[in-house]
Amino acid sequence: xxxxxKKIISIVFALALxxxxxxxxxxxxxxxxxxxxxxxxxxxxALVAGIAAVTVSTITVMVGRYFERKxxxxxxxxxxxxxxxxxxxxxxxxxxxxxxxxxxxxxPEDLVPFLREFMRKLILxxxxxxxxAFSAWKEHLAKGTPDAQxxxxxxxxxxxxxxxxxxxxxxIPKGFFASLIxxxxxxFLAMAKKNPNITLSELAEVENMMKSELNG
Numbered sequence: 363x364x365x366x367x368k369k370i371i372s373i374v375f376a377l378a379l380x381x382x383x384x385x386x387x388x389x390x391x392x393x394x395x396x397x398x399x400x401x402x403x404x405x406x407x408a409l410v411a412g413i414a415a416v417t418v419s420t421i422t423v424m425v426g427r428y429f430e431r432k433x434x435x436x437x438x439x440x441x442x443x444x445x446x447x448x449x450x451x452x453x454x455x456x457x458x459x460x461x462x463x464x465x466x467x468x469x470p471e472d473l474v475p476f477l478r479e480f481m482r483k484l485i486l487x488x489x490x491x492x493x494x495a496f497s498a499w500k501e502h503l504a505k506g507t508p509d510a511q512x513x514x515x516x517x518x519x520x521x522x523x524x525x526x527x528x529x530x531x532x533x534i535p536k537g538f539f540a541s542l543i544x545x546x547x548x549x550f551l552a553m554a555k556k557n558p559n560i561t562l563s564e565l566a567e568v569e570n571m572m573k574s575e576l577n578g
Contacts, residue, residue: 439487440527440528442487443487443488443526443527444527446480446483446484446487446488447523447526447527449480450476450480451520451523453476458543459543477500481496484496488526489522489526491522491525491526492519492522492523492525492526495515495518495519495521495522496519496522498515498518498519499515499516499518499519502515503515507561508561508562508563509559509560509561509562510550510553510554510557510558510559510560510561510562511558511559512562513539513540513544513550513554513562514536514537514539514554516539517536517537517538517539517540520539521534537550537551540554544565545569546565546569549565549568549569549572550565553565553568
């Protein structure tokens with residue numbers, strides 16, 4: 363009951379301030395027009411022109427400073443994000459390529475130490491799409507069985523990092539990450555199209571069979 367009463371009082375107070383502000387503006391405009399009607403036209407025109415010039419110049423300066431400040435903040439955030447994402451990708455690819463072919467994605471226990479610190483920075487500096495993509499990737503990775511979705515979720519997360527840095531992903535096709543890091547990227551994409559849940563171990567078995575057939 364008290365909370366509802368406080369909300370009602372706050373709304374009434376806000377409406378009262380708004381009404382007072384509107385009345386003040388109305389009174390100032392009315393007083394100024396009344397004053398202009400009592401002075402010679404030449405003087406009135408000069409006053410209007412002077413006030414208009416001051417108003418326009420003030421607004422121009424304020425808008426210019428706003429956008430200049432916004433540009434500085436955007437540059438600061440972008441530089442910070444670049445630093446965080448570059449540090450993450452360096453560690454990630456170090457882990458990624460240090461694993462065997464049968465398990466070409468980092469094990470969850472290997473990721474825990476630096477993912478914890480990365481999550482802290484992610485919450486402070488990243489946009490919502492990046493945080494959501496990271497969460498989906500991390501949850502799937504924690505299952506411990508690298509599969510096609512692991513690759514695609516990793517790709518999605520990497521694309522959000524690029525977007526958060528204002529890079530365009532328009533001409534990047536789906537599956538670019540698989541083609542980038544897997545020896546048989548085209549084979550993986552073809553198999554993943556037939557079976558979206560195919561594991562990377564199964565992919566490795568098919569690759570070994572193909573190698574055996576070629577060598578045989």
